[in-house]
Amino acid sequence: MPVADDAIRCDACPVLCYIKPGRTGACDRYANADGQLVRLDPHVVLERAVSRGDTLVPFLEKSREWDGALVSGEETFVTAIGAGTTYPDYKPAPFIISSEVAGVDMVTVVTEGIFSYCGVKLKIDTDRHLGAECSTVRAQGESVGHVTTNEYGSQMLSLGGVRHLTGGSRHEGTATCDALLNLCNRQAVELKIDDGATVIVQADKAPIVDGVQEERMRVGCGSATIGMFAKQWFGKVDEVVVVDDHITGVLSEHQAGKLLGVPESGIKLKGRRSTPGRYFRVAEPGTSWGGTNIDDPLSILGPFDREVATRGLRLLMVSTTGEHHAYFELDEELHPVEKELPAALRESVERIRENCEPALCTVLFMGGAGGSLRAGVTENPVKLTHSVRDALTRVTCGGAPVYVWPGGGITIMADVSRMPENAFGYVPTPALVAPIEFTLKLSDYATLGGYMDHVRPLSSITSINRDEESRRRLAARPDNPWPLASNKSKK
């Protein structure tokens, strides 16, 4: 029943709360969403489960409808998301779940790790200049990380890490934790790079650089683009310049053009020649043509060589994404005059575009399972490290595969896009709370000093609860290896 100021009356229980738009009732389970009474999505209930220490366990199920059974043996994997701790026991509740998989007793040790040593590696698909290497990356004005290497078509940022989380001021730690949490939970975050761009990043979404949404990655550097398309241009145009902040390519001088017999055009490029047909630094880095700062492509050309160039010479200038292009012909004074792009060349520009993959931001969570986390798994933590190293123990984050770094300790990286939504939490330390599961044979678990008396069967996961929905059952992603599948990668 609608009442004044858009509040609605919830009739889910006899308390009959009036709930204002955007608020929840006394139970935190029903809410007013734009005038509609809604059950909160399982995430919120789950978050509540984490913060209140309830023992609600989300399930990942293989992609099929839940059949109503509480457990389904090897088809069910208990993730650490929402496993939390059990107040008022306040004891670690690493769920230690046994299940039989293909006749072998397996055990999965499930815990929500609190990671002070953690961060994200962010790959931003863009050729635009975001900032100089080592520049500080800021969120909410605080230093949360730095610009690291420029990879092929992408700029890498390294965010977080213990020195930002707990090594700086409280504000720095809070802003860092906030940025990491949002990125890991696939929310958008605005980052400002010192003396560089402001970029809005979100896992699996295109980056927005200084307000402009990035569309596509470059097909290759300018030189590579010449190599890839030389044959398609041959005969249709006399000269091609592929503008790129890294290496600008020139068809007639490039090895690919030479092999085809493209004659010299008399073109003069600014910048520093690397090898024939390949030029560094034709302009300054920027967010325009091919990741440079130029809007007028002719600004990177000097006058044509009067001894070589001829009237009517056809010139195509194009960026490495095909996003920018211009077509010129030389007039009697050998000045390039812009003309409409001929249909035959339009096709090649389209082809460049077509070969450019959608630009995305990708977020890898990186963290180290410390001594105490490992102690929650076994009384002899180093044995867990060895077991992971020997590939006897499989590590997953919310059921998603992880890369375990070689060397000491258990330092992992996981693609947050392959984890269930909102899998991460935080504590005010500040530190990130991330799900981590260790799956191994029951016999191996006994060998490494596991807490055998805490092992409980999967079938024990049940509770009396009016709201069965508070347990979050998710279909496992078909592209993730099934965490309980037999381990074929033993060393």
Added chain:
Amino acid sequence: MLPDGRRLHMQDGPIDVIVEAFGDADEIALAYRAAADRFIEILDELCGELAFLRRPARDDGDLPSGAIARRMLAAVRPYASRVFITPMAAVAGAVAEEILAVMTSAATLSRAYVNDGGDISFHLAPGEKFAVGLVERPDRASLFGTTTIKSGDPIRGIATSGWRGRSFSLGIADAVTVLADTAAMADAAATVVANAVDLPGHPRVGRVRACELAPDNDLGERLVTQSVGELTPGEIGDALEAGIRLAESLCGSGLIRAAALNLQGETRVIGAQDRAQLVNIPVPDGSPVHA
């Protein structure tokens, strides 16, 4: 039952309790049955008198009819002449107490507790004891101290209140945890003490009228805390001091036995001569793991 096979979890509307009993298996089963039977009546019973329970308590007014409602009113009455308080301030503790009472009358138990969203009522047979952990903030399970309560102690109730919790607070304490003779008494006292930990008019404390957040809330037009910015050590000390003064007077009159007040990482404890261990106890094995 919860996955551990030991504890009973029950939930109805906004009531969410976790119960654990210790003793013979048959007795535990009896106790859980009694708890569940009583539990299903509670929400309807309370809602039947909700309008009364949301009004300010008076020293001399009518008595409500329900057993839990009476426990609530009794717990808040000592404060009625001093501050604004409604019986709702003790609802969680009173519910916990009621469930514990039916369990202990139905079965012989060595120990038992009923935890209603952090407000806990417990039973100890002679010679028994409970270890209790204290959380710094009610919305985060990180421990800042532990204490042991023995059967000879008068304490049978523990409650925590703070602005981050599920209920609104007029104060700025992250958590005020109170030990008292009953859970309803602890609940009422924690609410009052948490309200007293305050810096009235402070610019970095965000307050909103309760009725703007929840139109039918018992706090009505009163300003409830929605955010607390970073405070200076002096400000934290002043705010805690206000709460400590009140807690000490409550301790003196026997309304509470001990209290721990927490604000932005600072903790003050009173009434804990034997409970010096209330603070700065290292987190025991297996609590939230720090990597």
